Every structure is written in structure tokens, then in C-alpha cells.
Amino acid sequence: MRILLPALVGLALLSPLHARPAAVSPILTTPDAVDSETYAQPRVARVTHVALDLDADFEARVMRGSARLDILAAPGAREIVLDDKGLAIERITDDKGRALRWTVGTSEENKGAPLTVQIGAARQITIHYSSRPDASALGWLPPALTAGKRKPFLFSQGQAIENRSWIPTQDSPGIRQTWEASITVPDDLVAVMSGERLTPQGEPAGAGRKRYRFRMAHPVPPYLIALAVGDLAFQPLGPRSGVYAEPVTLAKVAPELDDTERMIDAAESLYGAYRWGRYDMLVLPPSFPYGGMENPTLTFLTPTIFTGDKANVDVVAHELAHSWSGNLVTNATWPDGWLNEGFTTYFENRIDEIVYGKERAAVLADISWDDLQRDLRGSKPNATKLYVGPGEEAGELAYNKGAIFLRTIEKTVGRERWDAYLRAYFDRHAFQPQTTAGWLADLRANLIKGDAALEAKLQLDRWAYEAGLPDNAVHVRSATLAQVDAAIEQVKAGGPVASLPFASWGTQEWQRFLNGLPRTLPSVRLAELDGAMKLGTSPNAYVRSAWLTLAIGNRYEPALASAGEFLPRVGRLLLIRPVYRALAAQGDWGMPVARRIFAQAQGDYHPITAAVVERILEPAG
Template structure:
């Protein structure tokens, strides 16, 4: 067994044990010595053992064999055809190979591979192997001796899941079409033939040709903001992009549409359809303050600009942390900045997720748990502790509901293994693991560490962690070794008392979790009690309630709520007409539970007017749980809504609405 493999195997085994420090240290020292002989710096030396584990980690959701030949750079030259709804052109891949490498294996799904050549244009032999619906097919390309570049000629197809092509009627402006990508988790392979694993970081460049009345943006530096002429094609223009920092493939992102821009600060700004640009820019005017607060906590922002693109309503997530350009749902535009924690979350990903990235989708919590924790710290810095505490309580509340759903006998969503921070996802679509667990349980783990070590020590550790592994990928096993070395200081008794192994590898919640509290939400509980005991809705002391307070109020009303009480609340506070998506979502869940008919038009409008999975999936589940009217309504509404949803959302809802 080669030395690196032997060390990585030993270190991984040690990381999985509650007490494995001697083995771990020997592995680290041995590897460190080897790296020192090859000229590694002391800082590189500190990260040696963890990165050795990552280097030998197998990604079960990729066909790539990066130890033999790996993609280091992708250069795209694509034309957007809105009539056929395809991107077509070339992907030129720069490779790093072993001396005797004879082939490179790429991930593809639903791509029309037309030919493959070397850099000179000479054809290369290639085969599309057998695959499956989840992972697609491996594209194996025979390599000439010493080949460092290959060119794949291809087009996307209608069966791809990353791109959503929208008609003018599906956009805010109603005049021009739109297309956007969503690569996370394993969807990039449906629009780019590359090694689609978060451990295989790649730089990229692109030339995107679009109709001359549209604008292209990507998660990279914009080299031609206004576009450039395409010789011989007066109705087209080309946009060029360059990402010099190595990123995970799922972070390569594109959008094309009637897009405008407004600067918010020296390094921040908002892109959106021109019809919604003013509202979006007003909502996100605090972006520069958020960026400065984040840098104060965990070090310099390393991506140049931080901009946000507000997408059409079908975007399946609240936000997607594409480097330099967060993609965001318009459902966070409430008109009062009440939902801008989403921007804090996506900004935090610039450190946890983009700078240091989960190496496999079983390590997803390293992206999301860190980010939820960091999001809370940004919100506290910019908007104050009270607001941040309320958001933490709401997140904790969501986590408790998710844990119950995943473990309750007879539940249709029961899957106790998904209560782990590090689940076994072999053979499972990583999209199906999406829940509050990696987000909120991961954040609770870091809050537990904060409670023990104090913020000053934990902040110093996290800042060092981002510095040690900047532009690298990380596994849970490797993180354990780093945690032992730099925060626990190899104290085996402390590791055991903090229940580190239980937190990271076992099901459920350890009993040393620290539940967040909020004085403001405690006061809300008193108003919930007053209402349930007979105080009329209009007489409640709720005049200054913020969005988190209303969310808490609505989610703590008792199951015994009557339709008459629902009507009182609706008359007094207009919940069925609110423009705050979080409050409306909580209200509609109550409306389904109590079959409150006046809210049904709002429910149908909400489900057909946006495709954010956080809202759509629970609402359809709630409808399907109501025999008779609920099932009938779910099927009727989904028939209308499905064509407008992104494939990521359809994938989940298809299994709910049978």
C-alpha cells in the first residue's frame, strides 16, 4: 500500500473513534515529515493529515477517478438557443494526470455528446458507459500519452435537471425568456461534462453567446459586462467570464435573461429582472454592512465582489451560494428587510462551503451547519442579539419537528439514519437528504462548542480552520482530526465529555445540546396563551411584532384552534393577504390543518406562484394528509403548478402527490 494511502487510512480510522489520538498523531507526524521533505510550508504541514484523508476519499456520487486523471480547469464556449431550449458548444478541459494515465472519466447525465478531440482537433475515442437515473453515465475518454487538454463537443437536452428554461409568461417582466442553472448537489453534469464531485475543485472560464436583447451572468468575474459583438451574427452578443479560484463544480452557475444591476456598495450589488430590480435593491441595501461584519468575524472575503441575483419565482431554494453571485428567491422580498437573514446565510457560505467545501455529500453539514452558525453571528452583528436569538429559536424549533418526522413510527418520511450529521448516502440521491438536520443540528454542534470554549476561542479556531483549508475540500473524518489538534488539544477526556463522536456520527441529538432562547419569543408565548383563553385577536398586544415573532405565534397555536378563531386572526391581521412568505407559509399550514376555506385561494396562489422547495414540499405533504378534500386539492393544484417548478422541486413533490 502506498505511504499516502496507508497514512490516510490510519488517520480516517482514528478519526472515527472517540479515542484514537496516538494513531492520529502518528499519522499526522509521519505525513508531515514526508511533506516537509518535499518543501511544504509549516502552514501546509498543519493541514497534512486531514488533507491526506480527503485525497483518498471516494465520492460515491461521481464516476471520476481523480487519482489517475482529474479536471483542473473548464473553459466553456456555449450558445444559448431559446427556441430549442438548449446550450450547445464545447467544454475544453485541462487535466492533471498520472504519468501513465490512459483515460479520464467524466460525469454526464442527459447530455448529447457529439465528439471529443484533443487540443489540436484530432479526434479521441470515447464511450458512454452504463449508468443510472441518479448518476447518469460515465464518459470515458482515451488519452494520448501526455495529453493535458481535451475538447468535448456537446449540447444539453430537455431531460437535463440543472437548467430551467422559462417562457416570458413565467418571468416578472412577461416579455423576454429566462434560463438559470442549479448545480447542487449533482446536477452540474447535466449541463457541463466534467468531474462532478465537490472534492474535485476546478477553475473555469466561459464565453456565452445569447440573443442581443438578453444578458448573461455567471458565478465568476465578468470580463465583458456589456457583452461583445459576434461576427456575422448581429442578433447575438457574447459575454466572457473568468473564475481564477478553484471551486467545486456544483458552484459553476449561469443565468440569462432581461437582467439589470444596481450597486449597493463598493463590493456589493443586486442583479434582477429589470421589472423587479428596484424592489430587490431596496430589500438588500444592507449587503455591504453584512460583508464587513463577516470579515470582522472570520477573515478577509476572498472572492472579489459579492453580488446577489434575484431569480424568477420557480427557483427551488431560498438561495444558492454561487461564488461572487448568490442566486436568491424573490420570496424573501417582503418590503421591510424582515427576511434578509437569507443573504447573511448565503454570504456566510463564502467561507463555509465555498472557501472550505464538503468533499462528499455525506459531509454536507460542514457546509450548512457552519453556515447557519455563521449566519446567526452576522445577523447579531448587523441587526442585534434579539433578532439573531429569535432566528436561532425558530431554527431549533424546525429541527425538533424534522427529528420527530424522521423518527416517528409510521411516518411516511421516517428515516432515522438521516438524523445523523454524517449519514450513509451510497445509492441514495443526495437531494433526498435535504432537511433541517445538516443545517440546524450542525449549527447546534458549533453552539455546543461555543458554550464550552467561549466565543473568543471558538472564533479563533474557526478563523484558523478557514485559513488552513482555504480553497480545499473537507470530510467529517478530516475535520475531527483538525478539531482535536487545534481546539481540543488532543485531550481525549474532553473529547469524550463533549460527545464529539456522538454528535458527528450517531443518530438523534446528544443530551449536551444547548437549546437557544429568546426573551422576545417568550413574550409571544404569553399572547398565544391569552388568545387561546379567550382574548379577542384584535386585543392582543402584538402591534410591533416582527416576522420571527409572528412565525413563532402561528406555529405555537394549539391543535384545538377553531375556524372561528382562524377567522378572527385573519380579519385582524390579514394573514391570507400578507406578502411575507414565511408568515404566509405558517398561516397556510394552519389553514390546511383546520380546513379554513377563506385561505384556500391564497394557498393555491402561493403553490402556483413560486417553487421554493422549503414551502412547496411541506404544504403538499400537509394537503395529502387530509383525506378527501386535501388530496383532491393537492392533485388539482399540482397539475397546474408542476410545469412551472424546477426539476429539483418536481423530483420531491412527484413522490408526495401520487
């Protein structure tokens, strides 16, 4: 018999580390808000607070200790179901230390297994456990894989459902939780987390060990609980921002981040106060799988964005924008993920416009349009939807199609009216989950307000639920990229490559050029491009990735050596995934090379990256 939990809004949760009580975030109960990627039954019993007490064992590659969970349960509820992905559980006790019965159900690939605890009347439980050495959320790096080459490094990556491999909780974006943590590490390393840093210098914790304590007083989706441990130094960038990095890296990366405070000010001028206290960043080793990760108070960044020209600091604007769209208002389920990424990509561009001007924003928006067109051409129709229903294949265009959707609304209703709506929207739904249907209802109630002509002009349901690109989509065109387009036409016409003005190009111009060239080119033309532009040895990872994808697609033999050097040292999926795909698509010419490179590089990749590449290289059939 299922027991339903009553309304949750307004209930308070107290924690020893909280300066003030935090309101419990509601659970959405509409059918579209049911998360198929969790075993939890939050309307019966849900986690509201997680208190971690863990020791980082670098030799064994495990996190070991306990997680204390505060529970809100319906009257008569006798059990709680958590998510577990390979945890080694020793025992589970109630708040008086009495043993509780628990079982782990059948495990599913990627999703893990249900951990069911018989809580009886207990509303606080403690799970004593350790993670596995191969926990999918944790990247344990030996010194050789760090920038400094002297000390090991650990970082977590919880999105989308990986944190269940090191934190026993209800791992769903719709079940927001406050948290606190005590993390013990070797005393020559520094621990940082995505919350308030209570002991920035650490405190003694026995021979050769140091303890760091953290807290997050706002309810957040569990995927945003993040940890890193390593040889880290810190440099302030302004009164509420700074950057952590390995000491040998810090001097290189800090100058490219010196506009961070201006970005925070710009974001606040658009959509209201930044509600997370500090905005710091952590530059990770190259095996980090993403460009950035929007962990509250501590954005994680890949070193690949630092190319010497500040051309890629839009990644910082993107992760900062997530402090509103994603962290403040979060997709309730992963099929609604575009509510995070599409909104954020739009918001990022608005920050860029304020800080760097309209033409820089136009360049990035035009590149976004290009990326969307490529994804539309290369995806099955169902994978070109924003909202992806149960059983449908997820696409890769939530960022750009979502951003263009919002830009289309802006152009239709006017920027002033749109900004007022969006600012109020973030206030109305702060620290809460959201669905596509819920946002559309909010938009209709607070922006459209029964205007049938406006409703018809916007084509909202077509944008949200149908495949392809509606015919009212707004394409922002860049004058800068128009000049690059002229260079592309010169190459197509057979003109000399050496005369092109590429010496002044930044990352975006290079991307436009390489992605805009014909996909079929003879080896002699590829050799001319490579020789004049030094593409096969470019230190810019964006340029190298785009070049290798083109060159390998044409079976350009010198590209194989370049790929063999590039792929093992870069862990960012955005940059290596297309190269592996290009190799795999070339069958007997490229697939053996891809598998040989992956065999060499696999141990250096984050588990998420390794799993994606493995799927690309699986035999067809």
C-alpha cells in the same frame, strides 16, 4: 487495473484567462471521502480546469457548444471518466483536433451515466455537445413567468449533482476545478455567471447576438458554476457589492440589501479576508427553488425574501457566510453536507449579531431551535444524524443541528478561543475539500489538544455521528419571541385573537406564532385567526406557507383556494414543500387538490422543484 494518482498538492495549472496560476486542490483519499454520487475516478484521472464556449438557444431550450477540459492523470492512465446526465454529445477531440473514442454507460435515475473518454496521452480534450431541453439544472422561463413579462429568462441550479446535465465534467464537490466561459446570448439579454465578469457589457457576436466572458481563477466544486441570462439591470450597493435584478424589480429589492457591505465587513472581522473579489447578488424570478444559492461572486436570491421589513436578509448573511464555509472549505461528499450548511448557519447568526444586535441574533437562533425540534419530531432516527452514511436517509436538519453543535462548542470553550480556532481552520483548508472525520481530527489537534475533560464535555462523536440531540445542546432564548409565546398561550386559553399585538410582528414573530399554535384547531378558531390576521391572503410567503400548513392539516376548507393561488406562483421549496405535504397527508380530501394544483403549476417550476413535489404526490405503496 486501477492506476492511482500521486499527490496533487502544489501542482500548478495555467489557463489563458488566468492572471496568475492557481494551485490544484488535493483529492482526499480516505474511505469516507469517496463520493458515491459521481462516476469519476479522480485518483486515476481528474479534471482541473473547464473552459466553456456555449450558445444559449432560447427557442430550442438548449445550451450548445463545447467544453475544453484540462486533465491531470496518473502515469499510464489512458482514460478519464466524467459525469453525464442526458448530454447530446457530437464528438470529442484532443488538443490537436483528433477524434477520441468515447462511450456513455448505463444511466441511473438522478445520477446520470458515466462518460468514459479514451484519452491516451492527451491531457486536454474538447467535448462538442448540447444540453437537453429538460436538463435538470436549467430553468428556461418564458416571458410570462418573469417579473417584467417581456423577455425570457434562464438560470441554472447545480447543487447537488445537477450541473452534469449541462456541463460535461467530474461533478463532485471533492474535485475542485478552475473554469472560464464564453456565453453567447440574444443581444437584448444580459448574461451573468459566478465568476469574474470580464465583459460586463458583452461584445458583438454576430447578427442579434452578444458574447459574455467570465473566469474563476480559484478551484471550486463544480456545483458552484452558475449562469443566468435575462433582462437584467444592476445597482451598486457599495465598493465591492451590488445587485442584479429585472428592471421592474430592482427598485423594490435594492433598499432591503443596503446592509450588504456591513455584512461583508462583519464576516471578515470574524473569520478573515473575503477572497472572491466582488460580492454581488442576483434576484431571480419566483420559480427559483431555494432561498439563496451561494454561487461565488454572485449569490442567487429568491424574491420571496423581500417582504418590505428587511426581516429576511439573514438569507444574504447566510449566503455570504458560505464564502468561507462551503465555497472556501467544501464538503468532500454530500453525506458531509452539514460541514457547509451547519457551519454557515452558525456563521450567519454571528454576522447578524454584529450588524443588527444580540436580540435579533437571539430571535433567529431561537427560531432555528424551533425548526430543529420540529425536524427531530418528524424524522426517522437515522435522518437526525449530521453525518449520513452510505445507504442512510438524509434528513433536513444539517443547518440547525450543525449550527447548534458549533454554538455549543463556542459556549463551552469561550468565544475568543473558538473564533481563533475557526479563523485558522479556514486558512488551513482554504480551497480544499473536507470530511466530517477530517474536521474532527483538525478540531482535536488544534483546539482540544489532548484535554480529556474538554473532549468528554463536548461529546463530539455523539454530535457528529449519532441520532437525536445531545444533552449539552445550547438553546439561545429570545425575549422578543417570549412575548409571542405569551400570545400563543392566550390563543390556547381561548382568548380573543383581535387583541393580540400582531400588527408589529415581523416575519420571525409570525413564524413563531403560527408554528407554535396547537396542530389541531376547530374551524371556528381557524376562521377567527384568518379573519383578524388576513392569513389566507398574506403577501408574505413565509406567513402564507406556515398558515396553509396549519389550516390544511385541520381540513379548513377556505385554505384550499388560498393554496391554489399561492402554490403556482412560488417556486421556493422551503415554502411550498410543507404545503404539498400537508395536502397529501389529508388523503382523499387533500391529495386530489394537490395533484390538480401541481398539474397547473408544474410547467412553471424548476425541474428540481417539480421532481420533489412529484415524489410527495406519488401513490403510497
